[in-house]
Amino acid sequence: MSLEKYKSKRKFDDTPEPEGKVTPVKDKLIFVVQRHHASHLHYDFRLELDGVLKSWAVPKGPSLNPHDKRLAMMVEDHPKDYATFQGDIPEGNYGAGHVDVWDHGTYVPIDEDGEEITPKQFAQSIHAGNAKFRMKGRHLKGDFALVNMRKDEKTWLLLKHNDKYATQEEYSSEDYAKKSSLAYTAKRNEEKKVVKKKVRLIPEAEKKNKVAPARKVSGKKLDDYLKPMLATLHDKPFSDDDWIFEIKWDGYRAIADVNKKEKKLYSRNGLSFADAYPAVFAALDAIKKHAIIDGEIVALDDQGKPSFQLLQQYGQDQSAPICYYVFDCLYINGKSVEDKPLLQRKEMLRKLLPESDVIKYCDHVEKDGTDFFKALKKQGLEGMIAKRADSKYRENDRTIDWLKVKNVIMEEAVIAGYTEPRGSRKKFGALVLGLYKDDKLVYIGHTGTGFNDKTLKEVYALLQELKTDNSPFSTKVPVNSPVTWVEPRLVCNLKYSEITEGGHRRHPVFMGLRVDKAAEDVHEEVRDDK
Secondary structure, three states: OOOHHHHHOOOOOOOOOOOOOOOOOOOOOEEEEEEEEOOOEEEEEEEEEOOEEEEEEEOOOOOOOOOOOEEEEEEEEEEHHHHHOOEEEOOOOOOOEEEEEEEEEEEEEEOOOOOEOOHHHHHHHHHHOEEEEEEEOOOOEEEEEEEEOOOOOOEEEEEEOOOOOOOOOOOOHHHHHHHOOHHHHHHHHHHOOOOOOOOOOOOOOOOOOOOOOOOOOOOOEOOOOOOOOEEEEEOOOOOOOOEEEEEOOOOEEEEEEEOOOOEEEEOOOOEEOOOOOHHHHHHHHHOOOOEEEEEEEEEEOOOOOEOHHHHHOOOOOOOOOEEEEEEEEEEEOOEEOOOOOHHHHHHHHHHHOOOOOOEEEOOOEEOOHHHHHHHHHHOOOOEEEEEEOOOOOOOOOEEEEEEEEEOOOEEEEEEEEEEOOOOOOOOOOOEEEEEEEOOEEEEEEEEOOOOOHHHHHHHHHHHHOOEEOOOOOOOOOOOOOOEEEEOOOOEEEEEOOEEOOOOOEEOOEEEEEEOOOOHHHOEOOOEEOO
16 A cells, blocks of 8 residues: 555645554554545545555545445545544645544454455455445444445445444434534533532533544553552541642543653553543643653533543543543653652642643642531532642552542442343343452342433443353342343442441442453452541
């Protein structure tokens, strides 16, 4: 494959488009769909193959309706790093206009029977004018085909196969584009009625940057990552001259490692968040020093409050603003500052962070934790984190120098099975839950509340891959319906009212799946007696 035609059409001293080169395939084949508002609005459909992006211009955009036959005009190959390009191509340049990423993900080449084929075989399919592939994106999922019209080499049709991802409803790519555009988000924010409070603990929901949509929450496990410092559970709020107090964010803990060569954004157990939260990943470019920082990724609801449910659903619905609240720094200019007192590290962090709608400095109050907790409670927030003002940062350590005080009783639980549905309920009745004590999984209750049709289907589909004949518990579980056991791998957030003498959670409510914690790490929380 060659990029000569691509390069001949562009003046790289005047356009921000990447000059690029042919790049070997490192992992899975990627795809990208870019909304290109040039002289005529169209969508650029690109599939990675042989180190470049094979490209088609689709005037009406892709469709999930099998009855739609979308015209697709083959254009020159593009470099692979064009997949992340967004922005304005200046007037006077080829393709002048605005480009946004509408969808991206991975794809698998398939044959007539839906079986996976090699990239070489797929290249032969394109040459023959009939190429089939399975897409795994945010908007585009399932099996598609590109078919050459034979009028000339450039004229193709983009077709959706009739599978479980197909729709029979009218489908418009523009409907999705409008929902994620800056104009749409700005209008949505202008219409919000946010009550101004005397103490503004959390900002109003802010508009998002235009960035590549997320495919999924969990990404590739990194080979090189650090594990963050953790807090110990504490029963009640307190005030102390030697402590500071921060909001306990209801989101995903995230470490960002930024330097000139690369940047990383990952969970507490090393899962990359680069694709899951591209707004945050892109915003890290504004940090100009080699630094490692610690914070929490949150999605904000209409009142500007963190919502774990919105964050967990971000791969399907990006209408909620996303923020990365940063509360600590570990390295600056490539040197560790972990031994410096917390307040000194936070001051260094404040100076390090750029002004941003996405990356936010997590402020704190000093000494008065009791009144601070009351204010958090009035706003219905999850709780607060109390930290010794002179504490050092201790990687991969749960310490009593950091304490968490909860307003809402929330914890992680391991899903061990599910009961049969009753009445009009679909998929399953309740999830059977446990946590680990002394390396044994212990039953803590079951929950059938907190689900809607969408989450029932999603959780049920994941459980089907984990079914097993044996209970993961060493003792009999007191449930009233037949149970389908699963391998204890999935972790969920659980809200409840209290713990019974037998260790069961009363009034448990499912609050969403977690990807940032391994099942074997879900233990009963250690409590501090301060």
